[in-house]
Amino acid sequence: xxxxxxxxxxxxxxxxxxxxxxxxxxxxxxxxxxxxxxxxxxxxxxxxxxxxxxxxxxxxxxxxxxxxxxxxxxxxxxxxxxxxxxxxxxxxxxxxxxxxxxxxxxxxxxxxxxxxxxxxxxxxxxxxxxxxxxxxxxxxxxxxxxxxxxxxxxxxxxxxxxxxxxxxxxxxxxxxxxxxxxxxxxxxxxxxxxxxxxxxxxxxxxxxxxxxxxxxxxxxxxxxxxxxxxxxxxxxxxxxxxxxxxxxxxxxxxxxxxxxxxxxxxxxxxxxxxxxxxxxxxxxxxxxxxxxxxxxxxxxxxxxxxxxxxxxxxxxxxxxxxxxxxxxxxxxxxxxxxxxxxxxxxxxxxxxxxxxxxxxxxxxxxxxxx
Numbered sequence: 141x142x143x144x145x146x147x148x149x150x151x152x153x154x155x156x157x158x159x160x161x162x163x164x165x166x167x168x169x170x171x172x173x174x175x176x177x178x179x180x181x182x183x184x185x186x187x188x189x190x191x192x193x194x195x196x197x198x199x200x201x202x203x204x205x206x207x208x209x210x211x212x213x214x215x216x217x218x219x220x221x222x223x224x225x226x227x228x229x230x231x232x233x234x235x236x237x238x239x240x241x242x243x244x245x246x247x248x249x250x251x252x253x254x255x256x257x258x259x260x261x262x263x264x265x266x267x268x269x270x271x272x273x274x275x276x277x278x279x280x281x282x283x284x285x286x287x288x289x290x291x292x293x294x295x296x297x298x299x300x301x302x303x304x305x306x307x308x309x310x311x312x313x314x315x316x317x318x319x320x321x322x323x324x325x326x327x328x329x330x331x332x333x334x335x336x337x338x339x340x341x342x343x344x345x346x347x348x349x350x351x352x353x354x355x356x357x358x359x360x361x362x363x364x365x366x367x368x369x370x371x372x373x374x375x376x377x378x379x380x381x382x383x384x385x386x387x388x389x390x391x392x393x394x395x396x397x398x399x400x401x402x403x404x405x406x407x408x409x410x411x412x413x414x415x416x417x418x419x420x421x422x423x424x425x426x427x428x429x430x431x432x433x434x435x436x437x438x439x440x441x442x443x444x445x446x447x448x449x450x451x452x453x454x455x456x457x458x459x460x461x462x463x464x465x466x467x468x469x470x471x472x473x474x475x476x477x478x479x480x481x482x483x484x485x486x487x488x489x490x491x492x493x494x495x496x497x498x499x500x501x502x503x504x505x506x507x508x509x510x
Contacts, residue, residue: 160211161465161468162217162271162322162463162465162468162469163267163271164267164270164271164458164461164465165264166267166269167270168215168219168237168264168268169263169264170260170264170387171215171259172212172215172216172264173261173264173265173268174214175208175211175212176208176209176211176212177376178263179207179208179211180205180208183204183205183207183208183480184205186201186204187201187204187205191480193281202359202360202363202364203359203360203362203363206250206254206362206363206366208257209250209254209255209257209258209366210250210253210254210257211257211258212256212258212260212261213252213254213255213256213257213258213260214253214257215257215260216256216257216259216260217253217256218322229354245370247359250362250366251442251445254366255445255446255449256449257452258369258370258446259368259373259446259449259450259453260454261315261370262370262373262374262446262454262456263450264449265370265374266374266377267362267458267461269374270377270462271462271465271469273293273297273378273384273394274308274469276289276290276293277293277299277305277308277385277394278305278306278308279305279306280293280294280299280303280305281301281303281304281305282304282306284287284304285304293472294400295401296397297394297397297398297401298397298400298401298404299392299397300392303385303387303392304385304387305385305505307383307385307386307387308382308383308384308386308394309383309386309470310381310383310384310466311381311503312380312463312466314380314381314459316451316455316456319448319451319452320360320380320451323376323379323380324443324444324447324448324449324451325377325445326376326379326399327369327373327443327447328371328439328440328443328444328447330372330375330399330402331368331372331439331440331443332436332439332440333402333403333406334368334371334402335365335368335435335436335439336406338361338364338365338435338451341375350455361431361434361435362438362442365435365438365439365442367446368439368441368443369442369446372402372443373420373443373446373447373450375395375398376395376447376450377455377458377462378394378395378398378457379393379395379458379461380455384396386496401471403414416428442448
């Protein structure tokens with residue numbers, strides 16, 4: 141632990157870095173994040189190269205960007221010794237030989253294997269950011285000058301400037317006996333907010349007005365939607381553990397902050413989507429509306445599947461690791477009642493305090509002026 145003095149708004153204060161050993165990232169998490177980044181860069185470079193060569197259109201090549209999730213899913217199955225991967229490979233080969241459409245095989249493989257890769261990546265990302273985000277929030281409104289990362293955290297989590305962020309805490313006991321469908325719906329609603337940006341792209345891209353359902357357009361949307369859980373699901377851990385900043389009045393919940401930020405961003409996007417749809421020719425608007433509806437259904441299906449897999453397989457281990465390291469992050473709790481201007485509690489409010497009739501003290505009579 142490295143203590144150092146930092147400039148505060150009113151006075152200087154001691155702060156420290158995250159203690160050694162508090163990292164939640166395991167060896168497998170490092171590998172899966174590294175493999176995802178490398179495979180994504182390779183896939184992106186290949187897609188751009190083939191598109192610039194003029195042999196393929198971009199919407200035909202975009203499904204290749206889902207390969208990183210497939211690779212991460214294969215890594216998860218091998219690490220967990222789920223040999224169902226071999227069964228799936230054999231089933232895919234059989235489907236190929238019986239002339240099942242390649243699109244259907246692609247969707248099935250990526251729903252089963254790719255979804256596992258998405259969740260494994262979400263779990264690794266959660267472990268990498270959790271205590272780093274809490275440390276940023278803890279000193280956010282105490283510092284005199286905010287760094288770029290501090291400003292980013294303040295924006296993302298919608299932290300009010302007048303909030304004392306030092307009193308951050310969470311729930312330490314969480315036991316689930318079933319899938320938390322309310323939290324699944326929260327992830328879906330956030331995914332639909334992010335999906336609005338996809339709908340703007342669909343509405344403004346003339347390609348979607350010309351292609352039919354039999355083309356590669358559904359695969360393009362499916363590939364883009366696979367990235368939505370990576371954007372919205374890592375923040376669910378803050379809701380599960382009820383991470384909050386306690387105050388004397390109403391606690392500020394960290395998850396609600398990032399949800400409010402997405403809602404603020406979604407409002408102008410909805411307005412832009414409305415104006416774009418109004419500007420589209422009536423002959424094309426039904427085709428575009430169909431693809432928007434199809435993408436919304438895909439978002440619901442994929443996020444439901446990924447959320448169930450996350451809460452069923454990954455969440456318990458992540459929460460146990462977070463709770464086990466909490467004492468390292470906050471050895472001594474900070475109480476809200478430490479403010480200097482807080483009113484002291486009256487002894488008369490304590491139970492068992494004897495009461496005395498004030499008339500026993502007598503009555504003071506002042507002489508009247510003559």
